[in-house]
Amino acid sequence: MQLPSSLLENAVNEFAKLPGIGKKTALRMVLHLLKQDINEVEYFSETLGRMRREIKFCQRCFNVSDADICSICANSQRKQHIICVVENIRDVIAIESTQQFNGTYHVLGGIISPLDGVGPDQLNIESLVHRIQKEQTEELIFALSPNIQGDTTIYYIQKKIQHLPCTVTTIARGIAFGGELEYADEMTLARSLANRLPVQQYVKS
Numbered sequence: 001m002q003l004p005s006s007l008l009e010n011a012v013n014e015f016a017k018l019p020g021i022g023k024k025t026a027l028r029m030v031l032h033l034l035k036q037d038i039n040e041v042e043y044f045s046e047t048l049g050r051m052r053r054e055i056k057f058c059q060r061c062f063n064v065s066d067a068d069i070c071s072i073c074a075n076s077q078r079k080q081h082i083i084c085v086v087e088n089i090r091d092v093i094a095i096e097s098t099q100q101f102n103g104t105y106h107v108l109g110g111i112i113s114p115l116d117g118v119g120p121d122q123l124n125i126e127s128l129v130h131r132i133q134k135e136q137t138e139e140l141i142f143a144l145s146p147n148i149q150g151d152t153t154i155y156y157i158q159k160k161i162q163h164l165p166c167t168v169t170t171i172a173r174g175i176a177f178g179g180e181l182e183y184a185d186e187m188t189l190a191r192s193l194a195n196r197l198p199v200q201q202y203v204k205s
């Protein structure tokens with residue numbers, strides 16, 4: 001892509017570094033910014049810099065936060081003895097959007113994946129084990145991706161806490177709503193069968 005200005009080109013290259021943004025989309029964004037008031041554009045870049053500079057991670061659950069302890073951990077209305085274990089912050093946002101969960105989280109920062117060089121030590125697992133001990137957690141709910149890495153992570157953590165009096169559950173993994181049974185992989189189908197619910201309960205929920 002030949003651009004008539006190196007300033008324009010630099011900006012396009014920066015936008016094109018973002019996930020899912022190609023050069024054409026980047027150019028469209030940059031040209032849009034070019035039409036805006038200079039104060040608007042400066043506020044835009046300041047907001048990004050400030051977000052990166054000032055954002056904190058909750059010392060208890062590793063969620064993003066404006067303070068040392070996040071708003072979920074600091075909320076006495078939430079069930080502090082229930083921890084939902086997730087891979088990343090996007091999962092927290094997804095579960096929060098359902099408005100169906102009133103406990104707390106623990107963000108692992110990834111899942112165990114030896115092929116990608118991610119071992120348990122790189123994840124927030126030790127802190128989780130300490131937390132369960134210290135806080136006398138009543139229930140741990142795993143909400144991890146339904147794949148081998150997710151299962152490996154569950155198995156590893158489960159082993160580490162099996163001596164503790166904490167109920168351990170995992171979210172039910174079933175056929176995606178609207179999905180076709182025949183296109184579900186065997187593992188999903190097997191799990192769906194294993195996690196079957198009485199029909200009355202299914203209809204109610």
Ligand SMILES: [Zn+2]
Nearest residue numbers: 058061070073
């Ligand atoms: Zn927190």
